[in-house]
Amino acid sequence: MGASESTLSSSQSTPILTPPLEEGSLTDILVRKVYSSSTPGTVDPKVLLELFSMYRDYQEEKTQKISTNQEEIENKIEVADALAIKLLQRLNYSVSAMKASSQKLSEVPALQVEIGELKGRLTEVINNCDALYRRIAAECPQCLRSSVKPFAVTAAAAIMLYPHYTTTQK
Secondary structure: OHHHHHHHHHHHHOOOEOOOOOOOOHHHHHOOOOOOOOOOOOEOHHHHHHHHHHHHHHHHHHHHHHHHHHHHHHHHHHHHHHHHHHHHHHHHHHHHHHHHHHHHHHOHHHHHHHHHHHHHHHHHHHHHHHHHHHHHHHHOOHHHOOOOOOHHHHHHHHHHHOHHHOOOOO
16 A cells, blocks of 8 residues: 555645646636647646556455455355255254154054064963963872972063063053
8 A cells, every 4th residue: 555655645746637827816717618638727647647547556456355355255155055065964864863763663553562462472371381280280190299380470470570561552
């Protein structure tokens, strides 16, 4: 800016318009006739060139500022795009995980029904085995009766070990 300040100070010392020599009073200036470009009262070409040069410098500074701002905005847009892509990837991953979980959870009621059916069958088998052991215990010789234990006691122990299989959730 040092060059344009020195240009400004030098332009302030030199008048832009040179007044015509014959005009001296306010009335002469107000009612004067339009002069051609070759007559006095026109802009000094050196001053005009200096003004254009200052304007060009001003425009170049503005252009540089605009270019810098535009680059900064483009960089910010690139960062925002990268973040948006990462967020979209995370969202897609979350959606696929939720779909997989939903699909697995939708199978739970069917599995509960199947577990209930298997529990019913197991109870039936345990009851049949228990009845069989009772019959064996009742009909077996006296010497073997102490070694035969009812199956229901063993089934009760299994139920105590696995209590979550004992309740049917519907």
